[in-house]
Amino acid sequence: MAQKNTLQFIILGLLSQESMTGYELTQSFAHEIGEFWQAKHSQIYPLLNKMEDQQLISHVDEVTGTKLAKKRYSITQQGDDVLQEWIAEPTDFISSSKDEFILKLYFIKDKNDKRLTSMFNEQIRLHKEWLQHLKSRNEDLFNKRSQQNAQFGHYLILNHAIDREQNYVQWLETQFNNL
Amino acid sequence: MAQKNTLQFIILGLLSQESMTGYELTQSFAHEIGEFWQAKHSQIYPLLNKMEDQQLISHVDEVTGTKLAKKRYSITQQGDDVLQEWIAEPTDFISSSKDEFILKLYFIKDKNDKRLTSMFNEQIRLHKEWLQHLKSRNEDLFNKRSQQNAQFGHYLILNHAIDREQNYVQWLETQFNNL
DNA sequence: TTAAAACATGTAATTAATTACATGTTTTAA
DNA sequence: TTAAAACATGTAATTAATTACATGTTTTAA
Numbered sequence: 001m002a003q004k005n006t007l008q009f010i011i012l013g014l015l016s017q018e019s020m021t022g023y024e025l026t027q028s029f030a031h032e033i034g035e036f037w038q039a040k041h042s043q044i045y046p047l048l049n050k051m052e053d054q055q056l057i058s059h060v061d062e063v064t065g066t067k068l069a070k071k072r073y074s075i076t077q078q079g080d081d082v083l084q085e086w087i088a089e090p091t092d093f094i095s096s097s098k099d100e101f102i103l104k105l106y107f108i109k110d111k112n113d114k115r116l117t118s119m120f121n122e123q124i125r126l127h128k129e130w131l132q133h134l135k136s137r138n139e140d141l142f143n144k145r146s147q148q149n150a151q152f153g154h155y156l157i158l159n160h161a162i163d164r165e166q167n168y169v170q171w172l173e174t175q176f177n178n179l
Numbered sequence: 180m181a182q183k184n185t186l187q188f189i190i191l192g193l194l195s196q197e198s199m200t201g202y203e204l205t206q207s208f209a210h211e212i213g214e215f216w217q218a219k220h221s222q223i224y225p226l227l228n229k230m231e232d233q234q235l236i237s238h239v240d241e242v243t244g245t246k247l248a249k250k251r252y253s254i255t256q257q258g259d260d261v262l263q264e265w266i267a268e269p270t271d272f273i274s275s276s277k278d279e280f281i282l283k284l285y286f287i288k289d290k291n292d293k294r295l296t297s298m299f300n301e302q303i304r305l306h307k308e309w310l311q312h313l314k315s316r317n318e319d320l321f322n323k324r325s326q327q328n329a330q331f332g333h334y335l336i337l338n339h340a341i342d343r344e345q346n347y348v349q350w351l352e353t354q355f356n357n358l
Numbered sequence: 359t360t361a362a363a364a365c366a367t368g369t370a371a372t373t374a375a376t377t378a379c380a381t382g383t384t385t386t387a388a
Numbered sequence: 389t390t391a392a393a394a395c396a397t398g399t400a401a402t403t404a405a406t407t408a409c410a411t412g413t414t415t416t417a418a
Contacts, residue, residue: 006282009282021366033285043404064414065414097215171342175339243384
């Protein structure tokens with residue numbers, strides 16, 4: 001891929017909420033953010049350096065224990081300007097959603113193909129599991145309405161992830177029953 | 180990105196249904212396939228050459244009019260073996276879905292943020308428009324049940340695209356009304 | 359107390375994908 | 389008849405992203 005470096009804006013967005021280390025930023029992609037964008041530490045660390053050069057972010061050094069060095073990054077005024085600009089600009093939804101399972105279905109021409117049953121079963125299991133995971137995340141984070149309002153964006157996207165997953169499972173089951 | 184070259188399998192899958200030119204393959208990504216994977220001609224043409232070197236596909240030359248040269252590609256036995264292997268292997272759903280709009284929401288902490296209304300309105304418009312497009316595609320292609328069975332995979336993924344889009348619009352509207 | 363898991367930060371090599379450049383033919387609609 | 393749109397195939401340069409390598413510290417659980 002090679003677009004306009006969305007990752008950069010995500011990092012700015014995360015840092016606009018609180019200062020974080022590269023490790024913590026990486027962790028974000030294991031949670032809700034990861035439902036809507038993916039990145040590994042090997043992409044994040046170099047990008048942090050680049051962004052600091054551009055003065056979009058800055059860091060202070062920290063030490064845990066006696067030796068473990070960390071860099072805690074914060075967003076700068078310049079960085080926030082760039083972030084706000086990104087949020088304000090129109091979002092063309094270019095459905096960059098990639099779904100290998102659905103693609104595989106496309107290539108199965110015969111409705112009675114033997115492989116369909118096990119393929120659907122596997123996907124249903126995976127997605128149900130994931131849905132369950134998301135739901136318990138939701139209970140952990142937002143069991144009180146006050147928490148929903150305090151972190152509105154976070155609540156919204158987890159809510160969307162659950163909704164999406166729920167619909168996916170439902171679709172899989174409907175189609176499975178029609179086979 | 181740098182995974183296991185899914186595009187290659189998609190090309191094999193498309194060619195397993197009928198022989199196609201690079202241009203026609205490219206066109207596929209403007210239609211249903213494009214809902215679940217994206218690729219441009221500049222990635223497709225070089226890959227076709229590579230795949231022909233590996234004897235996964237082969238081509239015959241064609242001429243339209245008096246001069247317009249085309250290469251019509253077909254899948255080889257080897258290619259079909261590779262395709263079947265890909266379909267058979269378990270599909271880890273690593274939700275590589277990227278959604279900038281949802282990410283932007285994450286970074287809006289305040290439920291009363293002025294920007295939310297126009298952002299939601301814009302997305303609702305875009306997604307409704309796209310949903311409409313998908314629905315008319317569906318009517319054009321699959322108005323008869325016989326056509327659904329003849330191209331089962333195609334029917335399934337278009338059906339899924341519509342279902343997904345419908346759910347997305349519904350979610351947007353629900354959240355919008357809650358603002 | 360010790361081993362494993364989690365925390366923490368990086369670089370090198372490679373691949374996937376995009377953007378931009380490049381050129382020409384055929385069909386369609388005004 | 390002519391101009392625009394669609395058809396058709398490619399390459400070059402660059403960027404985004406992954407995989408693999410590399411090293412060390414702190415915390416947790418057995």
